[in-house]
Amino acid sequence: MKTIRTRVKICGFTRPQDAVFAAEAGVDAIGLVFYPQSPRYVSIARAREIVSVLPAFVSVVALFVDEKPAQIEKVLDQVAIDCLQFHGQEPADVCRIYKKPYIKAIRMQAQTDLDTLQQHYHDASALLLDAWHPVAQGGTGHSFDWRMIPERLTLPVILAGGLTIDNAREAIRAVNPYALDVSSGVEIEKGIKDAAKMAAFIRNTNQASIEE
DSSP, X not given: OOSSOOEEEEEOOOOHXXXXXXXXXXXXXXXXXXXXXXXXXXXXXXXHHHHHTXXXXXXXXXXXXXXXXXXXXXXHHHSOOSEEEEOSSOOHHHHTTTXXXXXXXXXXXXXXXXXXXXXXXTTOSEEEEEEOOSSOOSOSOOOOOGGGSOSXXXXXXXXXXSOOTTTHHHHHHHHOOSEEEESGGGEEETTEEOHHHHHHHHHHHHHHHHHO
16 A cells, blocks of 8 residues: 555646645645746736635746746746746756745656766756647647656656546556646646646545555
8 A cells, every 4th residue: 555645736726626626625736827928827926816726835846947937936926836847958057946845747758868867967856747749738648658667766657648537546546646636637728727627636546556
């Protein structure tokens, strides 16, 4: 039996009511996308609106892609952010200048060397492992071969990429990650979450954690 419950982060919220429902369903963290090219992008004003309705004990993660430090600081000044998630080519020394816990996303390819990467990002709270795409920076709904992940990594693993209600249990059995990160797998359309899918995804993850 697992001694640590697999956490759930749902990313790409654009509506306060969806975030509230996710919190009530037991989500551990929500992700807000501050990447203008993303269909799930939120402005600072909308982010503040979403965060303002969250109950206690739900972490807020801000996602950036190779963003200028001044813009990241602007978000941090105006939105109550708990953790930063870097989804671009940000080197470790850039990730740590904000004095906030951070997650480094890695888009997995055959040549990806996670052992070396976890040394570079040794102070990260976790590595988020996602599917590689030539253009999109996450949220594609595509998975990757989980066998590419070494059995033992020093840093916690957040598994992303193509996760759904149907494969959450399989993902936990195969990878035993610290957390699952889902976006498109619980949506009606990009940025609009499906309440029933969110509840089922969280429920399936919790049940799989107990079973393992």
